[in-house]
Amino acid sequence: MNDAILDAANRHFVSNYFEARQKFRDYVAEAAVGQPGFYPSPARGPGGDPLSTDIAWFGDRQASKVGVLISATHGVEGYCGSAAQLDWLAERGYEELKSDEAMLLIHAINPYGFAWDRRVTQEGCDLNRNFIDFAAPLPQNEGYDALADSLMPSALDGPIFASAEATIEKYRATHGEIAYRKARTSGQYRHPTGMFFGGFGPTVARQTLERIVSDYSIPSRQLVLIIDYHTGLGPYGYGELQCEQASGMTGYQRARDIFGHSVTSPDLGTSSALVLNGTQDDYWQRLLGDRHVYVCLEFGTYPPEAARPVLRADHWLYAYGQAQIQTEFGRGVRRRVKQHYYPDRADWKEMVLYRTRQVHRQMMQGMRA
Template sequence: MNEDIIDAAKSHFASDYFEARQKFRDYLGEARVGEPAVYPSSARGPRGEELSTDVAWFGDPRASNVGVMISATHGVEGYCGSAAQLDWLAARGYESLKSDEAVLLIHALNPYGFAWDRRVTEEGCDLNRNFIDFRSPLPLNEGYDQLADSIVPRDLDGPIVEAADAAIERFRAAHGEAAYRKARTSGQYRHPTGMFFGGLGPTVARQTLEQITSDYSLGSRRFVMIVDYHTGLGPYGYGELQCEQPSGMSGYERARDIFGPSVTSPELGTSSAVALNGTQDDYWQRILGDRHVYVCLEFGTYPPEAGRPGLRADHWLYAYGQTEIQSDLGFEIRRRVRQHFFPDRLDWKEMVLWRSRQVHRQMLDALRL
């Protein structure tokens, strides 16, 4: 047994957003490394606490080659990404950077979602569907339109939810599982309280990323490699390296050259995710083109069917049960969502850190090519 990784798994994962942020800040302060910056959020935590996205730059300020590690794009999934970032710091990964290399850590890109144990932003948006060009016509999702009232019904039990489940099953039977997954998860832009809502304009979290990109001149670098940590899809504890469609097959091939054949692509049908609208890679592709590699490092938790009732309840709570948000029912719903996206088990944590260390090593090796 590797005692080092067991100790790390016990110490680097936090119990909530606030502990995760403090661990991140404490390491930077005590080790006196990196160049930290704080991007305050207009949102507030469950008890009115101030929230922020915290950032740290390591290495040559004028580096041509930059690695970027992003946690909590989908807020509640930040437990995983925050621990992986802290593990890289504790291993002093920054000490191996050469003169033309740098790493940027973006901790809690969606601090609202992390603090409230929700996937969405304070606007109710799925941030990884929000990076479309809002000057163009919004993507259509007729399947979601058909199922909207069934995916997030007005009640959590009784005849209404029974009718909703029956409607979903009829859709699955008529169109197939792939069509249902696409309708439900690919992104929709008409139902603000629904699941996987991409928004009607740029969210605060998106604007934060755009500001960070500008402040650190990422668009002018020769090569930028982004690792964006997520959880919830795939086998328990396995870290799948997913490419997105905006980079096309050339982006997939660049990622495969760096990380190996385990890289997956929705275009090839090898990814556990379907093709999505408005992903973060849409943004990186627009500003960097073939000067970037983006991978979503997706760690499996429990089967998607097990997580759907919790997500449905979360969206119901904010659409129809707002008076219950701070009640025992609201706390229980948040607990269920968190449990699905963050298995608080030592074996899962160990698997996350092992794979993250491998990906970090590969990323740093690629910055030197």
């Protein structure tokens, strides 16, 4: 093992959102050349503490080429993204910026989910399914509709639970595993307490991102490269660079030109993710078209099916067990979610930093290609 990487991991990976936020603020202040800022959230943490999305801008404010690093789109996955951002700051990545280049770090775009160790926003939405055009007809997910009561049963044990599991297994046997995964994860817009709910309108977190993008004049830039950190899909510790369908094959080619042949695409069937509705890249594509390159840097943790009982317990708690949220049972549910999406192990954290350093370097090189 590389002692320097392990030392960095020990410094950059944290135990909770509040520690991550303070470290981000401290690292930005130590850099002395960045322009910090923050966007308060109306949500509160488990102890009633205020939450915020923090940002830092490095480089020329008029730069035509901008890199954007975004953590905690899926709240609890922010442990990984925050550590990657802190490592970029600690490694003084900003010193590599040229005269017409800049970097925007967006720390904890979904601070509620990060603080509460949930994937969802304060509205119960999957932010990475929330970027649809709500003025248009909402996407339909008939598969989820058929499974809604089984994926989110009103009881976590007993006859109701057993019946729900039997219905799910029958669906999988009848329709196949891909159809089941698509039904469960591609996004749904009818069941607000269910999994992968995309919302009935823009979430606070989405609106925060839109405000940041406007405040920093991102639409006027010539080239914008976005890295959105995620965890939970793919082999343990491996950082997969995923494109989304919104950018199509031209977006995939732009990403591959910068990040190489490890880039994957749902259109080609090479991604560990399926085609999804309302991803963040839907937003970037509408905003910038071929002037942007978006990649989701997804680090594997544990098998996807292991996530189902974890997420089911989390959603059940907020749908049916509100009185237990701050009890030991509720805290136990949060611990399980955190453990699934953030393996607090030296080997995993070492792999994350190796890969993020490589991707950050490729991103910087891509701005001047």
